[in-house]
Amino acid sequence: MPVSQFKYQNHFKLTDSDTISLAAKMLIDNNLSLLPVTDNTGKYLGVFSMNRLMSLLLPRAVLLEGGLSDVGFLSNRMEFLVERMAEHAKQTLAEVLETTPVIYPRTPLLEVVLHLYRGENDIPVVDEQTGKLLGLLLGADLMAQVCLGRK
């Protein structure tokens, strides 16, 4: 069975001019691991993930390969985290886009399961010919249908 026959979500999407604060609200309210991002014409550009959102809270020196492995000595007060996130709130998604595996309508569901097994929670579905975003396949939706028979 290919992805095209599975009912994926098509209302979770943002454009690259949207702000991080809007993306954060959408991620949190809908309990998503990532959001697909398009340009104004609907062409898929990349994703903004919960992981990337969290990385904005961390100093760059920690995120570097071979950087600091411990941040226990930094201030860990909630105000500190809130203040740090507020500094990024108005940034646009164009500045923080990431790449992630995508799937196409013809992709077999077993391959989707393999992506999910490898750590993706939600995967963008993209039209192979036009590069337009078609929607977002939620891992939870797929497993709900497989395990509980929910459609």
Next chain:
Amino acid sequence: MQEHATVIHTIFGFNPMWLATIIFVLTYAVIISERINRAIVALLGGGLMILCGIMTQEAAIRGIDFNTLGLLIGMMMIVSITKKSGVFQFVAIWITKKVRAQPLGIMLTMSLVTAVFSALLDNVTTVLLITPVMLLIAEELRVKPYPYLFAIIIMSNVGGTATLIGDPPNIMIGSAANLSFNDFLFNLAPIISVIGIFSLLPIWWIWRKDLVASHEDRARVMRFNEFEAITDWRLLKQASAVFALVILGFMLHGMVHLEPATIAMFGAAILLLVENFGQDPETQSHRVHHALIEIEWITLFFFIGLFIAVYGIEEAGLIGAMAHGLINATHGDLNTTAIAILWGSAVASAFVDNIPFVATMIPLIKSLAPAMGGEQAIMPLWWSLALGACLGGNGTLVGASANLVVAGIAEKSGNPIRFATFLKIAFPLMLVSIAIANVYLYLRYL
């Protein structure tokens, strides 16, 4: 081995000296091009010296300086275990708070810490430990990290020059010339302190207007809890004790008739023992594996290949010919030779890796001894080589491994260091440091 070279008059139609020269120059050229990993190139160069019959395998093994390798391995193991305790981050944060997170104070103290760590550890390890903490502090203070990273690069090379164990060229020189830890300390550390100050003054002057942070940002850094950086107090105590004993051992090695490699390796073994004492076999295997995997094997095999390749040209008579040429050029005058080595090493080390350069210069300087009054008389030449080769690394961004490591981390953090930008200030600064070293050599030894 001159004997061996004279027995075989030609190899593949070449005079052995010319063949060895061709292999050596090619090896050097490919190392400089950085197109192939330097360990592979050095091993191939060394291997070709044997395969082409320039020397035997036995001779090649004699050419490898196991004292240098042992000292490097021992120190790498001690550092790899010690750094797990978080002590280096602790010192960096502690000293930052001691100067109330003032940007200028941080510049001075971080430079001092970098220089001292570089004198006691190798430069690359030092900058790997210091640079991320410095980037973090600069980010929290919202100041440009470039001046700090620049100071770290300069001071790591300056500090590393001060001791036997501070920089690989010194380890090689110490081992080849039988110079002790104290010899380096008494002969190089005083002038290195002066050079350190003269290097920091222009850095401060150039960037003084950028070394400003708001009260709020400084308060954020002052809230760092340095004690939280220590992740293993037990290990910290064990490692500090072993490290202190190893340094003491280096200072006394002449009296106890032990080579530095023995002290470093034994220190590493003791630290492994205390770290693993009472642990189950699986944990022991894991920890020992971790300590061994952290050893920079690429550097060590690079050394092995290089030692063989250099021994090859020595055996083939090239070093002797070069020494003859140098004596002719300087008319056998010690002063001229010392100054030529100092400036020549500095300029060469600014552009090419100082390790192969020093590996080549060591037999060359050794062979000058008979014509210049013996081993004791050529002592200033060793200091010229050490000062030139180590300080020369400050001249360009590619002059020393530590420079490239800082540049790599800076690039990844979004603060790239450009070759030309670095060169504009670093090269004149390096020339000033060599000029100071020149005056020192002249007044003290020549």
